[in-house]
Amino acid sequence: MILNLDPKFAPFQNQEEIKFQSFTFSGGEPHIKINPDFDSNQKITITHRLNSFNDLGLLCITVDALRRMDVKIIDLFIPYFPAARQDRVMIPGEPLSVKVYADIINGLQLNKVFVFDAHSEVTPALVNNCTVIPNHTFIQQILKVIGENVKLISPDGGALKKIYKVSEFLGGIDVVECSKSRDVKTGKLSGFKVYEDDLNGIDCLIVDDICDGGGTFVGLAEELKKKNAGKLYLAVSHGIFNKGFEVLDCFDKIFTTNSFKDFDDERVFQIKLDQLI
Numbered sequence: 001m002i003l004n005l006d007p008k009f010a011p012f013q014n015q016e017e018i019k020f021q022s023f024t025f026s027g028g029e030p031h032i033k034i035n036p037d038f039d040s041n042q043k044i045t046i047t048h049r050l051n052s053f054n055d056l057g058l059l060c061i062t063v064d065a066l067r068r069m070d071v072k073i074i075d076l077f078i079p080y081f082p083a084a085r086q087d088r089v090m091i092p093g094e095p096l097s098v099k100v101y102a103d104i105i106n107g108l109q110l111n112k113v114f115v116f117d118a119h120s121e122v123t124p125a126l127v128n129n130c131t132v133i134p135n136h137t138f139i140q141q142i143l144k145v146i147g148e149n150v151k152l153i154s155p156d157g158g159a160l161k162k163i164y165k166v167s168e169f170l171g172g173i174d175v176v177e178c179s180k181s182r183d184v185k186t187g188k189l190s191g192f193k194v195y196e197d198d199l200n201g202i203d204c205l206i207v208d209d210i211c212d213g214g215g216t217f218v219g220l221a222e223e224l225k226k227k228n229a230g231k232l233y234l235a236v237s238h239g240i241f242n243k244g245f246e247v248l249d250c251f252d253k254i255f256t257t258n259s260f261k262d263f264d265d266e267r268v269f270q271i272k273l274d275q276l277i
C-alpha cells in the first residue's frame, strides 16, 4: 500500500492508497491524521519529495503515526535526497548536512529507502537499507525524443562513473569527458575543459544529477560550442533551476523529472518518475 505525502507526486500508480488529512498548525508544525481503515500487517511505502525541513518533519510524524497503528514494515521513496551535495566538509565550520538528514532517516528504522540518481556514493553509504535507482531509463526516454546520434557529456569527474554506466546500458553511446575548476577561495566556477578536440557538429547531451543555478551547464555549453558541437541538450535528474530557464537558453531542449518539483513551462520537458521506475 502507498501513502503519498505529496498529493501532486504519486509515482506508484495502480496501488491502493492510504487516505489521510495533513495540515500545518498555526505555529508552523506539520500535522497528519491517517485514516485507520487499512490492514496494518501490510508493507506501507511512503512517497515524498523532501525539499525542506518541514517535509522531513511531516515524514517523521507520519512514520510515528503508522508505528502507533502497528505498522511494522515501512519503505520510503524520496527521489531527491536533501543536502546530498553537502557530502564533505570543505572548510572547517561547515556541517556534513547529508549525514544529519541520513541520521534522522535512519532513526525511523525503515525497511528500505529508495533514492533516485543520488548525487554521490555518500548518500547510500550513510542511509541504511538504501537503494539508488539509476538514471538509465530517464536518459533512454530522452533519446527517444532527440534520437540516438548524440554524444553523452559528463560535466566533471564526479559524474563520470555514472555516465559510463548509462552509456553501457544504452549499448555503448560515446562519452565525452569534461572537467570544471573552481576558485579555491570563493568556490566559484573558473573554467571548463572538454577532452575532445573536435565534436564535428555532433549533437551533445549533457547528463548530470542536479541543475541548480545552471552555471555549470552554461559554462560547459560555451566550451562545447567552441569545440564545434551540434545541438546542445541538457538532462538533469533533479531540476531546481533556481535562476529560471532564461539562463539556459543555449540549450535546444532541457529534460528533467518531477523528483524535486513540478514544472509547467514549455522550455522544460519533464518526464514523470512513474514512467521511469
Ligand SMILES: O=P(O)(O)OC[C@H]1O[C@@H](O)[C@H](O)[C@@H]1O
Pocket: 085, 119, 155, 208, 209, 210, 211, 212, 213, 214, 215, 216, 217
Ligand atoms: O551549476 P549549478 O546548476 O548551480 O549546479 C549543478 C552542479 O552542481 C553539482 O553539485 C551538480 O552535480 C551539478 O554538477
